[in-house]
Amino acid sequence: MVIKLKQELIMNSFKTIDARGTNVHIANGACITIQYVTNVIIHGLNIHDCKPTGNAMVRSSPSHYGWRTMADGDGISIFGSSHIWVDHNSLSNCADGLIDAIMGSTAITISNNFFTHHNEVMLLGHSDTYARDKIMQVTIAYNHFGEGLVQRMPRCRHGYFHVVNNDYTHWEMYAIGGSADPTINSQGNRYLAPVNPNAKEVTHRVITQGRWRHWNWRSEGDLMLNGAFFTPSGTGAGANYARASSLSAKPSSIVSSLTSGSGALVCRRGSQC
Template sequence: NIRNLTERRKLGFFSCGTGNPIDDCWRCDPNWHKRRKRLAECGIGFGRNAVGGRDGRFYVVTDHTDDDPVNPKPGTLRHAVIQDRPLWIVFKRDMVIKLKQELIMNSFKTIDGRGANVHIANGGCITIQFVTNVIIHGLHIHDCKPTGNAMVRNSPSHFGWRTMADGDAISIFGSSHIWVDHNSLSNCADGLVDAVMGSTAITISNNHFTHHNEVMLLGHSDSYTRDKQMQVTIAYNHFGKGLIQRMPRCRHGYFHVVNNDYTHWEMYAIGGSANPTINSQGNRYAAPMNPFAKEVTKRVETAESKWKNWNWRSEGDLLVNGAYFTPSGAGASASYARASSLGAKSSSMVRAMTLNAGSLPCRRGRQC
């Protein structure tokens, strides 16, 4: 059983903790910088088997530029992420990286921003397309712009024409075993994290989302039925100031929304269409002051006669300031089993567990 597997790994190895099992697994170690790859053993949820670049060498990014997306210079982030071998990518110093085009990842990569203040901003952002085993940790990603109609390299042996990209912070397309952890994401042209086109085995954890309209889209379209296999865990995130909707907006698949702190939304928090299964456990939902936006949930452009059969449940959620969650479905246990990926903690612990959501100011030789 998935829950036992996850718990049996004794994630509380250094437990100095807040009860957040990912953080308690590595953050209490003052020598985290000498044991960076330990992070790959700390995953939870549907993306917990993402090893990223654990089995490869370290690659140190020394150059913030992105002058030529077809022939990237050694030392740049783009040169690192396109390589065919596993790599654990770290940064020599603080940097702001303005990408000319989207950053097209290759498989078995970790981008680890710990110990430096790294911003990917004001240009293209991260595309994870038709690959596996990617970990994105510790970045500030914001003000992403639409790019495209250009040649971009995606491996040492291949570059190709890219049509227009929407300007997502992180776009996951036809990919699996993906873990997005402890990033600060805001103010992009389209979504902050979008996962579409048959992507699955994804964990989105410990991120801080702010100042954005359509935060997270999971599922390509109502007609794209390959996304029926999608499984995504959304855990320990802080959905914060200036957010409007889609936290997430789901289609078709199985979504475990667990122990997140929702302090701001303007329209709704969790939406969906095309019969997704949504398992909401141990979250804190604080409704906005607007008396017409108190509902956590939204069924998008669907008649009640249809959505009343969708499996959406709220268990142990803390509903604050008049927030209410509209459940549906007969509660088919098999359906919720496929939308369960770890044990939820009490919603009373959510604030402590999400207090350090977003990119962490880690310094070598100290607990992070």
């Protein structure tokens, strides 16, 4: 089925969207908002062609609806929320970001997703001046960043970001960017640089070098192909890098198999998926 939402689907805490065994598209209208809640799972959806909506009365719970201003048109918008798992979804071609997490959101895992045909893929952190995002911790694992992507895979501010065992087969500007002193730990990824000789660098810092030389950005065990290179900075050690020890990186040589099932799964009822 294709679900065209007139307004945002606003999640409550302790809720799961599980689309295994179906072929569900949320498309051509509003998409999903996770705001001031906790313990949410989104699994198995095709999310694409999301549009700005709002300036309308929108239901935010089974018992309440109220006035909402304009939404940006994100595929999944995470706002002031925690303990969020976005897994095995296919996302493309939305008006703003495919997944954005801002305003003090943390404890987020974005895994096994397939991203295609989009400019600003993923924003993690509200603004350079919003210091509350220093609590943000995000794990980005086993995703395939594929055809037609330009930048922000992800674009990070302030927090700690573990980018592990992802397959980057396309970008036009850069893969990972950041500002405002984020810690970025890149492990066991495969980075295939584009043909464009001016876009070989995986990393992009939105600031001059004198300000970012102490930021902890490191690459460990990454596979760099077609001239791709990662510019590290900071000490590359210390407690900041220990936060993601619960997910150990596998060798980058097997990333293709690790991400072969990325995106919404094709499942059959009655069989394991």
